[in-house]
Amino acid sequence: MRVTIITFPGSNCDRDVSVAIKKITGKNPSNIWHQENEVPNCDLIILPGGFSYGDYLRCGAVAAHSPVMKEVKNHAARGGAVLGICNGFQILLEAKLLEGALIRNSGLKFVCKQVALKINKQINSPFLHHFKQNDIIHLPIAHNEGNYFADSETLKKIEDKGLVALRYHTSSDGNSFNPNGSINNIAAILSDNGKVLGMMPHPERYVDNELGGLDGFEFLKSTLEQLS
Amino acid sequence: MSNLREGLSTFEIAEELGLKKDEYEQICSLMGRIPNIHEISIFSAMWSEHCSYKSSRKWLKTLPTKGEVVIHGPGENAGAIDIGDGKVAIFKIESHNHPSFIEPYQGAATGVGGILRDVFTMGARPVALLNALRFGSIENNKTKYLLEGVVSGIGGYGNCIGIPTIGGETNFDKSYDGNILVNAMAIGITEKDKIFLSAARGVGYPLIYVGAKTGRDGIHGASMSSTEFDDKTEEKRPTVQVGDPFTGKLLMEACLELMTTDSVVAIQDMGAAGLTSSAVEMGSKGKLGVKLDLDLVPLREENMSTAEIMLSESQERMLMIIKPDKMDKANSIFKKWNLDIAKIGEITNSQNLEIYKNNILDAQIPITYLVDQAPEYDRDWTTPEKAPELQIKNAPIKSVSKVIEKLFNSHNLCSRNWIWEQYDTSVMGDTVIPPGQNSGVIRVHGTNKKLCASVDCTPRYVSADPFLGSMQAVCEAYRNIISVGGTPLAITNNLNFGNPEKKEIMGQIVHSIKGISEASLKLNMPVISGNVSLYNETNGKAILPTPVIGAVGAIDENKHSTSLSNAVDGNSIFVIGQDNSHTDGWVGQSIYAQEILDIEKDYAPPPVNIDAELANGNFILKAIEQKLTNCVHDISDGGLAIAISEILLSSRTKGIGAVINKNYIHNSESFWFGEDQGRYLVCTSKNKEIEELAESNKIKITNIATINLSDRLTFSNEDYICISELDVKHKNWFKNFMS
Numbered sequence: 028m029r030v031t032i033i034t035f036p037g038s039n040c041d042r043d044v045s046v047a048i049k050k051i052t053g054k055n056p057s058n059i060w061h062q063e064n065e066v067p068n069c070d071l072i073i074l075p076g077g078f079s080y081g082d083y084l085r086c087g088a089v090a091a092h093s094p095v096m097k098e099v100k101n102h103a104a105r106g107g108a109v110l111g112i113c114n115g116f117q118i119l120l121e122a123k124l125l126e127g128a129l130i131r132n133s134g135l136k137f138v139c140k141q142v143a144l145k146i147n148k149q150i151n152s153p154f155l156h157h158f159k160q161n162d163i164i165h166l167p168i169a170h171n172e173g174n175y176f177a178d179s180e181t182l183k184k185i186e187d188k189g190l191v192a193l194r195y196h197t198s199s200d201g202n203s204f205n206p207n208g209s210i211n212n213i214a215a216i217l218s219d220n221g222k223v224l225g226m227m228p229h230p231e232r233y234v235d236n237e238l239g240g241l242d243g244f245e246f247l248k249s250t251l252e253q254l255s
Numbered sequence: 256m257s258n259l260r261e262g263l264s265t266f267e268i269a270e271e272l273g274l275k276k277d278e279y280e281q282i283c284s285l286m287g288r289i290p291n292i293h294e295i296s297i298f299s300a301m302w303s304e305h306c307s308y309k310s311s312r313k314w315l316k317t318l319p320t321k322g323e324v325v326i327h328g329p330g331e332n333a334g335a336i337d338i339g340d341g342k343v344a345i346f347k348i349e350s351h352n353h354p355s356f357i358e359p360y361q362g363a364a365t366g367v368g369g370i371l372r373d374v375f376t377m378g379a380r381p382v383a384l385l386n387a388l389r390f391g392s393i394e395n396n397k398t399k400y401l402l403e404g405v406v407s408g409i410g411g412y413g414n415c416i417g418i419p420t421i422g423g424e425t426n427f428d429k430s431y432d433g434n435i436l437v438n439a440m441a442i443g444i445t446e447k448d449k450i451f452l453s454a455a456r457g458v459g460y461p462l463i464y465v466g467a468k469t470g471r472d473g474i475h476g477a478s479m480s481s482t483e484f485d486d487k488t489e490e491k492r493p494t495v496q497v498g499d500p501f502t503g504k505l506l507m508e509a510c511l512e513l514m515t516t517d518s519v520v521a522i523q524d525m526g527a528a529g530l531t532s533s534a535v536e537m538g539s540k541g542k543l544g545v546k547l548d549l550d551l552v553p554l555r556e557e558n559m560s561t562a563e564i565m566l567s568e569s570q571e572r573m574l575m576i577i578k579p580d581k582m583d584k585a586n587s588i589f590k591k592w593n594l595d596i597a598k599i600g601e602i603t604n605s606q607n608l609e610i611y612k613n614n615i616l617d618a619q620i621p622i623t624y625l626v627d628q629a630p631e632y633d634r635d636w637t638t639p640e641k642a643p644e645l646q647i648k649n650a651p652i653k654s655v656s657k658v659i660e661k662l663f664n665s666h667n668l669c670s671r672n673w674i675w676e677q678y679d680t681s682v683m684g685d686t687v688i689p690p691g692q693n694s695g696v697i698r699v700h701g702t703n704k705k706l707c708a709s710v711d712c713t714p715r716y717v718s719a720d721p722f723l724g725s726m727q728a729v730c731e732a733y734r735n736i737i738s739v740g741g742t743p744l745a746i747t748n749n750l751n752f753g754n755p756e757k758k759e760i761m762g763q764i765v766h767s768i769k770g771i772s773e774a775s776l777k778l779n780m781p782v783i784s785g786n787v788s789l790y791n792e793t794n795g796k797a798i799l800p801t802p803v804i805g806a807v808g809a810i811d812e813n814k815h816s817t818s819l820s821n822a823v824d825g826n827s828i829f830v831i832g833q834d835n836s837h838t839d840g841w842v843g844q845s846i847y848a849q850e851i852l853d854i855e856k857d858y859a860p861p862p863v864n865i866d867a868e869l870a871n872g873n874f875i876l877k878a879i880e881q882k883l884t885n886c887v888h889d890i891s892d893g894g895l896a897i898a899i900s901e902i903l904l905s906s907r908t909k910g911i912g913a914v915i916n917k918n919y920i921h922n923s924e925s926f927w928f929g930e931d932q933g934r935y936l937v938c939t940s941k942n943k944e945i946e947e948l949a950e951s952n953k954i955k956i957t958n959i960a961t962i963n964l965s966d967r968l969t970f971s972n973e974d975y976i977c978i979s980e981l982d983v984k985h986k987n988w989f990k991n992f993m994s
Contacts (some may be wrong), residue, residue, distance in 0.1 A: 036592065039415075039682060042683070078415040078504070080501065081500065083501070136407070137411075138676055139678060139680055232684050237698075
C-alpha cells in the first residue's frame, strides 16, 4: 500500500493524515511538496485539509495550479485513486477533477463540529466498498467554505450517476443537520469512475476512540485495503 | 557623535509620543544631550507601560516564579516547564485588548498571531490555543459587533494556521463597554535540549530579518496600548496591525525547519514596538550592541521614515542571529517558504543600539538606557476596603428548577457553543477534550501523555476583594486541571486593570498580585510567564479588575483521566469538600445574588481556604487514580444546583436525569446556589470505596443525588426540570442573542 500526501503552502492537516495512515498501515506515506514535478508511483494520492495559499482568490484556486497538480491529474487519468479532504476537496474542484463548487457556509461562519453522515453507495468505489447503503458514520467537519453547489444540470447529472458519496444526516437529536447549506445535503462526491473522492469531513481526525471515534479509521482502512 | 543626524527633539514632541515631563528630562540627563527625534521615538516605545511594565514591575518581581518543573520563568518570550520524558511545554497568555476594541477582527487575529510567535520563537511547535474574553453589557449595541468580530478574528487566525483552540471563557459586564478584553494563550511543545532564546551572542554575527515585509501598520501600537480611551478612540484605527495567518503559517514552518539545522544563535519575534523592541531585547539580554542598517529592511511601502520602520508593528516578522556559515542554509529554507530574508545588521560589542539610514547615523543609544534605566514606579496605592458579608434570610426555596432554568437561559451560564464551533478544535489530531468542559485536554503528540489547560477569572470577586478574588482565580484554574485528572504544574497570568496612576486601581493591582502569589505558592503552580494590560479605562471609568489565570497540567502516560460527559445511569453524585452539616451557602457575589436577588452592591466574595483546596484536590486525584470515578466537575459559577445540571447537560447518555437525595430536597437557596469554594462533584458507582477514601483522608463528603434515565433533574415531586428541554435552551441562548 503506497500513499502519497501532497503538502501545499498553508496545508495544515498533512501531518494529521500522515499520522493516521501510519497508524493504519504501519508504514509512513510519502510526503510531496507542491512544487515537485513527479509523484512516486502509488495507490492513493491524498490532498489534505488546510488553507492552501491562505484561501487567496478562492479556496484551492491557486493550489490547483501548483506544478504537482499536473501529476495528480495524470494519476487520476490513469485510473489512480485520489482523496481530497476539506481544502483538498476544494482543490479537486478547482482542478476540475470533480464537478461543482464549494462556497461560503450558509451561516457565514467557520463551523467545527461532529456531524452524522449517511453513506450513499450507488456506484462501485474503493472508498465506499466497506459500507452499506444508508450506513451512518460520524466525523468532524471544520470549514468556512463547505457549502456544495452545482447548477441544476450538473447536479442532476451527479445525482443520476449516483456520484454523491456522503450526505449530512439528521441525527436523532436533530443537531447535525446540514451544517453549511450544501445543496441536497452533499458532503462528499465521487468522480464518474468512483476513484476520485472529495469530502468535507475529516476522517483522519477520528482514528482513535479517545479523539472522538473510529469511523475515520474504518473509512481509511477499508479504502486502503481496497486499493492495495 | 558629530555625524548623528540632526533634528533635535522637544518636550512637546516627546509628550505627543506619550512621555511625561520628568521622563523626558531623565532621558536628556541620561543621554547627556538632547536626543534627536528618532531617538526619542525609540525611548517613547521602550519606556511605554506596554514594553517597560513601569507601573507593575516592582510588584511583578514578587510573584513566585521558581519551582521544580520551571525551566524558564518570566523574562523570555514565554515560560517553559519540564513535563517529563525530555519534553517541555512552553506557554504564555497575552492581551490584545486595546486593538480589539478599535478593530475587533484584526485586533483579535493579531493577538493570536502574536502569542503563537512567542511560543514558536522558543523552538516549540504550538499545539493548543485558549482565550479569555470579556465584553460589555448584552444590552449595549456594540457588544454583538465586537463579539462577532473578535470570535471570527480568533478563528480566522487559529483555524488557518492550524492550531486547535481547546478552551476559554467569555463573560459580559457593563464595565467592559468601552474596553473589551481579549486575552489569548498558546501552548507549545519541544524537547528539553531544543529551546531557543533571544539573548544576542557572537560579536560580528549577522542579524537576520525574516518573514513579512514592513509596512506602516501598527505604528505606535505599544504607546496606544498604554493610554486610556476617550471618545476619539476611532481615530486610532490606523494603529491596529493587520494579520496574515497564511504568512504566519509559512513563517512558523520556516523557523521550525531552520531550527533543526543548528543555524540559529538567537531569535526574537517582532511584536509590540516592532524592530525596536526585538533588537533592544536581544542586545540587552546578551549585553551586546546591535547595529542596524534600515536600508536593508524589506519594506512594503515607499519612503518610510526611520521611526516608521523602527516602530512598525507589521505582523509575521522575526529577528534572528544566525551562524555566519549557515546563511546559505537559511536562505534556501526561507526561499522555499517564499518569505523575505535579509541581513539588516550585526551584533557589536558596543552595547549601543546604532541605527543607520542612507549611511547616516540616525540614532545611537546605550541599550541599558532603554531597558535597565527605564522608569520603575512605586505608585501610590490604597488598601481596598473590606466588603461586608451579605446576609440573606435563608428560607427553604420554593423552586430550585425555575432558578436553574433562568440562569442557563441567560448570558451568564448558557453554553458558549456559538463561539467555540467557530474555532477548529480538532486539527492536529490530538484533542481529547475540546472546549466546554473543565479543562481542554490534548495528547502530547506521539506519546500517551496528555496536557490539560484552563483559563479562569471571576472579576466580580476580584472587584469586591482583589486579594481573595485573585487567589480564587488561581484556585479555580487548579480545580479545573484537577477535574480532568491532571497534575497542576504552572500558571501564566494576564493582569487586566484600569489606570495605575489612580491609587485605588494600583491598590487592586498590588493586592491582586499578592493574592496570586499566595495561591500559586501554596498550590505549587509557579507563574512562568504573563502579561500586564493597564489603562483599560474609557472616559475615566475602569473595567472590573480582571487577572486572568491560565493553568497547565499534565496527565501521565496510562493514567486514568476523566470527562464531564461520562456520567451514567446508576451513578451516585457526591459533593467533595462539603458534608451533611452544610446547610447555608455563601451568596455574596454569587450569580444568584446578581441575577435573582438583583444585588449590585459590593458584598464580600466567598472565602478561600487554600489548605482545604489542596487537600480536596489531592483527594480527587487519588479517587481518579484508583478509578473510583470517571466524571468529576468543579463547583463554580452558580453553585451546587448548576454544577449538578452541567453534569447532566454534558453527558453522552441519552435521557439522563438525576434525583436529589431526600435529605436535601428542602434546602435553602443559598445551599443550592451559594458559591462556596474548594468543592467538586464526583460521579461514581463505588459509593463505599469513595466514602472510605474520603474518611481516611479526612475529606468532607456527602451523597447528593442519584443518576437515572428520567430525563429530569428532580428535587421533589413538584420541583423538577426536564434536561432535554433545558439542553435546548442552554445551547440556543447564544445563537438567538447573536442572530
